[in-house]
Each structure stands twice: as structure tokens, then as C-alpha cells.
Amino acid sequence: MATNGLSVHKSEEEWRAILSPEQFHILRDKGTEPRGTGHYDKFYDEGVYNCAGCGTPLYKSGTKFSSGCGWPAFFEGLPGAINRTPDADGRRTEITCAACGGHLGHVFKGEGFKTPTDERHCVNSVSIKFVPEKSDL
Numbered sequence: 001m002a003t004n005g006l007s008v009h010k011s012e013e014e015w016r017a018i019l020s021p022e023q024f025h026i027l028r029d030k031g032t033e034p035r036g037t038g039h040y041d042k043f044y045d046e047g048v049y050n051c052a053g054c055g056t057p058l059y060k061s062g063t064k065f066s067s068g069c070g071w072p073a074f075f076e077g078l079p080g081a082i083n084r085t086p087d088a089d090g091r092r093t094e095i096t097c098a099a100c101g102g103h104l105g106h107v108f109k110g111e112g113f114k115t116p117t118d119e120r121h122c123v124n125s126v127s128i129k130f131v132p133e134k135s136d137l
């Protein structure tokens with residue numbers, strides 16, 4: 001087991017080779033896409049969202065909801081797929097892909113959304129890749 005617990009290991013050069021500059025900025029440098037610009041902000045097809053870096057399934061479409069925050073919002077990730085790390089300033093909790101460590105966004109709790117968890121995973125569209133429900137049949 002690697003010391004950082006990740007199953008996907010790549011050097012910065014390897015990531016740069018497979019990711020677009022925008023994906024690299026967000027997934028590896030913990031950037032944030034501009035509010036309201038994300039491809040999946042208002043996208044509600046049935047399927048699964050995989051990590052854009054390593055392809056690991058992260059969220060089901062059934063857990064996506066309209067938060068109005070300007071980024072895709074999910075109330076729950078797939079079990080064990082997502083790691084949580086408090087930001088250095090303690091104000092937010094970063095969420096990352098548990099397989100490759102790619103930055104997804106932040107998770108907020110107790111905001112009063114009418115969801116089963118009262119959590120909001122605020123995820124960059126750039127960090128995820130949608131796979132339609134029927135594609136794996």
C-alpha cells in the first residue's frame with residue numbers, strides 16, 4: 001500500500017500528457033472553474049460521473065441536485081470513492097478522488113437542502129466525466 005493511499009500514481013509530466021490544461025489546473029493544482037460555466041451545471045441525464053483523471057466512478061446521477069450554486073452539486077458520493085480533507089484554514093472541506101487524488105471541489109454540510117444527507121458536494125464539471133446509463137449494457 002502506498003503511503004498516500006492512492007491506487008493511481010502519475011508524475012506531473014504524465015498527468016500533463018493525458019489531461020487538458022484546464023483539467024490539469026483543476027484536478028492537480030486544485031483550481032476552480034468559473035461559476036455557472038461548467039458543462040454539467042444544469043445537466044440531469046441518467047448515468048454515472050467518473051473521475052476525469054483516472055476514470056473511477058464517483059457519483060450517480062440520482063444524487064445530483066439543483067443547488068443554484070453555479071457548479072454541479074451532489075448530495076452523496078459512491079461509497080469509498082471520495083476522500084475529504086479539511087482546508088488549511090479550516091473553513092472548507094476539500095473532496096478528492098480516492099483513487100488518484102484529483103481535486104473535485106468542496107463538500108458543505110447543513111445548508112438546509114432537501115436532500116437525504118443535507119450535504120452538498122460542489123464539484124467542478126472539469127473534474128468529472130459523465131457516462132450515460134445505457135453505455136455499459
Ligand SMILES: [Zn+2]
Nearest residue numbers: 051054097100
Ligand atoms: Zn481519479
